Amino acid sequence: MAHTVYSRDDGERLSTAVVNAIAAHEDTDPNDVRPQLYDVVDPDALDALFGPRVDGKPRKGGKIVFAYHGHQVSAHSDGDVYVGDADETGDSDAGSADE
Secondary structure, three states, X not given: OOOXXXXXXXXXXXXXXXXXXXXXXXXXXXXXXXXXXXXXXXXXXXXXXXXXXXXXXXXXXXXXXXXXOOEEEEEEOOOEEEEEEOOOOOOOOOOOEOO
């Protein structure tokens, strides 16, 4: 299956963008995505990951990669979320978060 690229809207929570990207990849409604995202990753932590620094400056250049129900999800600080089959993404740093 091809990769899906989803660009997060201004103000859209990263956790919501991830669910929307997975739904687009699976060609389903976001409400039908299973398992629920919170069963795999903490949505509040995901949302806070690319939030502004303590001094208010935006974080740049970060990403997190994690497995989700046979997919590999890569969320980037620029707002893009990539979803692909776990064996197709070629991203070997799963589970990492860069600053």
